[in-house]
Amino acid sequence: MTSTTTSSSSTAPLLSTGLCVTSSLTITAVRLQSPTERTRYQELLTAVLTRDGARPRVRVTGIWVDSEVSMAGGRALWGIPKEMATFEVHRARLTSFAARTDEGELAAGRNAVRRHLPGRRLMAYKLAQTADGRIKTSPVRSSAALRLADAEWTAPAGSVRSAVEPP
Template sequence: MTPYSNEPWHLAGQMYLTLWLVPCADLPPVASGTRPVTIADRGLVGAAWVVYENDSVLRYNELLRAVLVRQGVHPRACITDIWVDNEPSMTGGRALWGIPKQMATFEVRRADGASFAAKSGDGALAAGHYAERGRLPGRWPLAYKLTQTLNGRLKTSRVRSNASLRLARAAWTVPADSRLGSLAHREPLPSLILSDLTLRFGG
């Protein structure tokens, strides 16, 4: 019996998302058979803190980095780095979708904004703080596909989500020797809080 649920996973919680335009030379490797989508020799990178809670299939904290890629002419997301603090999430993410989850420890504070810090056995990964700047009306659905490498082949999975959107001011601190070091001292694009997020992943 596996220690994780079969797909799809139904998840719920809060996501704190920041985007960057990163020079192609500093982009992390993406799944073989995909290529980064580039604008003026820069790729679009998203990094996010996620707190899965409420009626999620698993409850855990997460830090991830993803790159916008294309598979042929089709846009996809590719998760290049991701850490969680829940072993079934790590094992299931790797086995079901080829998501390269690793274990880390997290500090999460959600008073007077939201603050995060994560570290792995190799040291500090990143820290972040989000302050809400305003809300957009309604709830916003989003559907996209994620492409990873699973057992030497491309694995494309469908993701469907729905959330309330809040504009945010974000401050990230990333050590130069972190796996996320290419984001250090780089000016981000606007940030969003995906509040009361519901997510159907895979399957």
């Protein structure tokens, strides 16, 4: 299950990296492993749309995984601030999840797929992260199945919400 939410912000702060946060888009997503996937980990992430000059970029502001290999690789290769979390996933008529760290709950949600749509959505974009004090830009290609679904998320104040909300 991959679920994404977006929200608006009216601020456009300049990050310490020199990237400017755009004023319109933040993203929260969860990717839960399916039995047929090659990757064997779950992740919960928050990201913001940024600009590097006039070029749009995506910057991951917080990401939690349940794989130490994924955490180490994300940090070393791309400068992604991956942290460890545990995920509880239940699949039945609807899929539910809860993600937690030692400090408490990050987020919880549930998703009921109403209809599978034909095809897959292909996406290509550039990720901009800070690595060794410099902006590292990496090309990303991904695809996702399209589904109509009902979804509900909760996130306690100070959890994943603090990674995308202005201070």
